[in-house]
Amino acid sequence: MPKLTRNQFLKAAGLAAAATGVGNLWPAEALAESDAQQQPPLTNEPDLVVVNARVLTSDPATPRAEAFAVKNGRFVAVGSSGDVRNLATARTRVIDAQRATITPGFIDAHCHPSGVTELYGVDLDLRRVEDIMAALKKRASSTPPGQWVSGFKFDDTKLNRRLHRRDLDEAVPNHPVEVNHRGGHTSWYNSKAFELAGITRTTPDPADGRFFRDADGELTGQVAERARGVFSKVGTRERFTPEQQRERARNGMRHMSELLTAAGLTTVHDAGAGREKVMAYEDTRQAGELRHRVYFMVRGESTFNGFKAAGIYTGFGDEWVRVGSVKYGADGSASERTMRMSTPYVGTNDYGILTMTQEQIHEVVDDAHQHGFQVSIHANGDVTIDMVLKAYERALQRWPHPDRRHRIEHCSLVNPDLLKRMKAIGAIPTPFWTYVHYHGEKWKEYGEEKMRWMFAHRSFLDAGIVVPGASDYTPGPFEPLMAIQSMVTRKDFEGRLWGPNQKVTVDEALKIATINGAYASYEERIKGSITAGKLADFVMLEKDPHDVDPDQIKNIKVLRTVVSGRVVYPKNES
8 A cells, every 4th residue: 555645644534434425315314424424524633543453344445454543433544554653643542453353343233231130130041950949049038928039041941951830839939930031032930920820721822922831731830922911910029219220220231331342342222122221321321331332222102102202213312322213023032932933843833923913013014114213023933024024015115215224123034035025125134143153952943944044144145135133132142253153153052053054254244243233223324334434433352253263253352342432341441
């Protein structure tokens, strides 16, 4: 690269940063474009210069670089070490990266960060039923009689044996017990809970849920989907004052923000925010404790109706906290084996569970679409994805729009016809990106043929569909380096291959983890790549994912996470 003078390089960087213009945009994208144009003056000296790095930019115009400069929280120049160093003055902080690898900040396009259960709940991410029993018994010992004892992050396939209602009865006979699967769609209850709810072996399953039974017709304790609703109406729960609730929510969000940024995540799409969660984000931000950016999906009828009444729609907010889509759920879970499919689970007549009818999906999509909201509908199985696409296709036919970007959350099991229809309307899938690796023991219940079309990042890319990555935490781990390994290798913890035809390259995985995530929130003009004019969100890694054994990518150490040019991890560098 030829040596440029400081003025020549600034001029070139300025031209590159200004190379986008406002087109025919819907409100969310127009706001993002407005953000992109609020660039700092490029004639000022940078606050920060990073040189001698291996910069993987996720920018197709300049995929690799050695250095970049930051001013007022945005990249102002990207290029060679010599040219970028030439921009520095005596007041500029200059960092020699010593050939460390730098990527754009990672973006998780579907996550449920709260932190409240992590700080205050009973963590049942354990591997022995006996340990789960002991943890519940310990919490029950300090819980008033008749009050619920609840645990979270339980995983039924990672145990020494299956959990049964009898285990819960033995551990906690006198309190109602609720053991929530980390996937969020099934729970296990003890006999006391069933008694309070009036559920017996003869109680019929609702259309949108299931009470699981053993071969003798006895309740096993497992309950799926909306059949769980009856338990929320009985017994007593621990109660908090509004002030206590708000403090717990803020403490939890601060905790999660530290965990997320330690893993290299700089933006998270929160897949379900009601009033309390929205307040937690703002409270944490006002306290100076929010380290990551958020694009939150509105969840809950009262919250959504309030936003509509106030004239708020997708895109409101700023570069830290932004209103995203409105969120609904139409079927079951991939990890809990309840998603609705056109063919049954291996060795069964079970096709999974629907939680919305076609008419209900049409109704919510029409409403949100007309009110300026991007729509996000949880749809794992091919049957459900088809139903959601029918609603999106109908809404776009009735009220055309050039760039709605309605989303299909998870979009786990696809086929060529679904891909074609998604591409035609610009729908965005958000498939799980750590699942193949982390939940490998579950995939035998789907079978090899289904796994060739599940979490189909390769097929989405080949079809020209902009696909981001999504953890769905807590159902899946949120670590993006584990996600990159999972997408690149398609191997689980034991080295078994699941759907190897869906492998992607490291460069493609990095694109999924960065710029594609920004696209899913209409923010590709302000984040997702190391490009002059964009927000200075980046991650410094100990090693380049291209250079290590693909089976070791998840073990690469995150050295530093930076948001708007400010170090947010490690904490002591803030």
